[in-house]
Amino acid sequence: MLETTLIPWAVLALVVSLLWKRTKAFILKSPLDRIPGPKSQCLAKGNIAQISERNAWSFLDHLTDDYQPIVKLNGLFGKRVLWVFDPKALTHVILRDQDVYEERASSMIFRRLAFGPGLFSTDGDHHRRQRKLLNPVFSIAHMRHLTPIFYETAHRLAEGVKNQLKTSQSNEVDILAWMGRTALELIGRGGFGHSFDPLLESKSDAYADAVKDFVPTSARLNASSVLMLMSRPFAKVGDRYPAFRRVLRHAIPWIPFPALQDMKKLVDTLDDTSREIYKQKKLALVGGNEELKIGVEEGRDLMGVLLRANMEASEEDRLPEEEIIAQMSSFTFAGTDTTSNGIARIVHLLCLHPEVQERLRKEIVEARSANGGHDISYDELVELPYLDAICRETLRLYPPVPFMGREAKKDSVLPFSQPVSTVDGSAITSVLVPKGTTVFVAIYSCNRNKAIWGDDATEWKPERWLGDGVPKSVTDAKIPGVYSNLMTFLGGGRACIGFKFSQLEMKVVLSDLLSSFRLSLADGDIVWNRAGVSYPSTHRSGAKPSMPVKMELL
Structure with a gap:
């Protein structure tokens, strides 16, 4: 009899626990609330839908051009998320504190189930041992x-x-x-x-x-x-x-x-x-x-x-x-x-x-x-x-993967290259990142940061790499990428x-194609879609990946 009367209370406790888990982010304060960022468009999804949709580029440009290199986003059910393209902060996320900011558990689990314990689904010493070989x-x-x-x-x-x-x-x-x-x-x-x-x-x-x-x-x-x-x-x-x-x-x-x-x-x-x-x-x-x-x-x-x-x-x-x-x-x-x-x-x-x-x-x-x-x-x-x-x-202007997610495994202090203005007008040089916070390594934004790459950062100009090379501001920034002062291929142990x-x-494919063909667009209305890996399509193909090109034999 006693067991029967306890069942409703157990169900109620479970419901309350689930509700608290989903709503506590809306109620409790966080040190990340001091970081400016865009307003949430959706109570449940926050800003995540904006960075995930196919035509997310204008929103990514908004984050890059209209905010400081540390931006607070709203995640699912009010969780705070950081969009990071400050070089010093990135150095801590992917280099100095890489054991704190690990890949998100859901991504690792999915890859382990799909591919087994390979390089992209292991972490810590296990990952380092594989990479060493x-x-x-x-x-x-x-x-x-x-x-x-x-x-x-x-x-x-x-x-x-x-x-x-x-x-x-x-x-x-x-x-x-x-x-x-x-x-x-x-x-x-x-x-x-x-x-x-x-x-x-x-x-x-x-x-x-x-x-x-x-x-x-x-x-x-x-x-x-x-x-x-x-x-x-x-x-x-x-x-x-x-x-x-x-x-x-x-x-x-x-x-x-x-x-x-x-x-x-x-x-x-x-x-x-x-x-x-x-x-x-x-x-x-x-x-x-x-x-x-x-x-x-x-x-x-x-x-x-x-x-x-x-x-x-x-x-x-x-x-x-x-x-x-x-x-x-x-x-x-x-x-x-x-x-x-x-x-x-x-x-x-x-x-x-x-x-x-x-x-x-x-x-x-x-x-x-x-x-x-x-x-x-x-x-x-x-x-x-x-x-x-x-x-x-x-690869600078159009990285195939525009951002990567990391998750703080414990409370950690994230320092900045330059002071960041808070929502109340004060300035801070670091922020406490609570355990469980998702940190997006903003590859797209770092590669287009005008403070580093200059006012023409959003223009495709191969010539910037010729002659005397990239501006001194690029090398002075100490971007922690493994390739050419870019975040395109990330850096550190991952x-x-x-x-x-x-x-x-x-380079092999391009050199061979251009030796044999002259290329021009068959459909000028090429659209690049934001996805796990960015891909092209046309209005004729809809969301289906496609890029028709005219190839004239030389």
């Missing part, structure tokens, strides 16, 4: 070895486009689709020593389709986010017991969320393919087939190099098989859209500025002529000044480990 794999020496592989892929791309033009009634090509196929093939050949796409013809590949469908399918998981949060313990157990992670995925068809079931099929395709490639590599190294072993040992792909390095590493530095396999899907996911969409952005800008395109083509043709008409070597290619300036300026790989991909 992987860093040499992305060295300049290995990039030199990969250059011929990249050129061979770029040549096949050019031939594939020519074949399409021969059979088409027009010279219009969806360059974004071609760049997506090429980026995957470059990762496949350069990363795993495996070809996913011949590029010379259209060919369906289950792995390629899974990579292409991953982001739109993951976006549909919003309805089941509660389930993903409940999976926190499952993800941690799955790190230690890989079979458990596979059992969990097998249970998903019984859960009434179609998006989860679709995601399971994609993840299984990525995982099965990665395991098969890994199995072949390992058999070649440890098996009895001497010819295959020599082939892998002499191979230039990153996975072969990683396997050899792992076998030679000390016991404490060696990675388990499950972690090596997890790197394959992780790198593919991280590198395909960012690189392909980055190249597409440069192509778009070259079409908008034909004089820049002609000057760049002249630089590339002259470099090839000086090399006897052959492919430009790695050392010469990366030093071509105008090509390098165009890549840097595009900086993009493959940024040299990506840069080489971009």
Whole structure:
């Protein structure tokens, strides 16, 4: 009887607890309330919808141009969020206090469940141990070895486009689709020593389709986010017991969320393919087939190099098989859209500025002529000044990923480069960031900060990187990015480990395309959409990724 009467009280206590959790941010004061920022447009979503929508660019410009480099945003259900592009504050977030400001738990859980315990889903000492083994794999020496592989892929791309033009009634090509196929093939050949796409013809590949469908399918998981949060313990157990992670995925068809079931099929395709490639590599190294072993040992792909390095590493530095396999899907996911969409952005800008395109083509043709008409070597290619300036300026003004989220694991003091005016008119040089606060590393805003880059910071001007280089204000700012005083590839222990790989991909593909084709827009109404990775579309295609370009054979 007593137990029955206690049930309503227990339910009431649960309801009160949930209500307090959702409303306490509206009631309690926070030290972050002193930081100026835009008003909330929605009680539940705050400003998050404004930075997340497809046409968020004007709001991001508002945050960059009309506020100080520390901005308070309103998060979900009144939670305070910081938009940070002050260099000193960023240095603490991604360098000095990087163990305090870690990736958000929900992102880490999702990537662990999807890809396993790879570099992008581990943290702390676990992450550092993986990165220590992987860093040499992305060295300049290995990039030199990969250059011929990249050129061979770029040549096949050019031939594939020519074949399409021969059979088409027009010279219009969806360059974004071609760049997506090429980026995957470059990762496949350069990363795993495996070809996913011949590029010379259209060919369906289950792995390629899974990579292409991953982001739109993951976006549909919003309805089941509660389930993903409940999976926190499952993800941690799955790190230690890989079979458990596979059992969990097998249970998903019984859960009434179609998006989860679709995601399971994609993840299984990525995982099965990665395991098969890994199995072949390992058999070649440890098996009895001497010819295959020599082939892998002499191979230039990153996975072969990683396997050899792992076998030679000390016991404490060696990675388990499950972690090596997890790197394959992780790198593919991280590198395909960012690189392909980055190249597409440069192509778009070259079409908008034909004089820049002609000057760049002249630089590339002259470099090839000086090399006897052959492919430009790695050392010469990366030093071509105008090509390098165009890549840097595009990555500055249009970073494929405009911001990244971090979460304060404990109370921390965040210092500023310059005093910040508070809402009451006083000035502060630091702020207490409470535990649990989301901090957005504002890549877009830092790269466009006029106080650092000058009044022309929002203009695309490759020439700013030539001659005497960027203004002294840029170097004086001490921006903590790993690449060229930019935040595009982040910095610190979670900086993009493959940024040299990506840069080489971009330069090889551009040099080969511009040697063969003159580019112009087939549809002048190109719109770039804010997403996890920014992508182009047209009014004809709606939200569907697309960028039609006219390609005239030289």
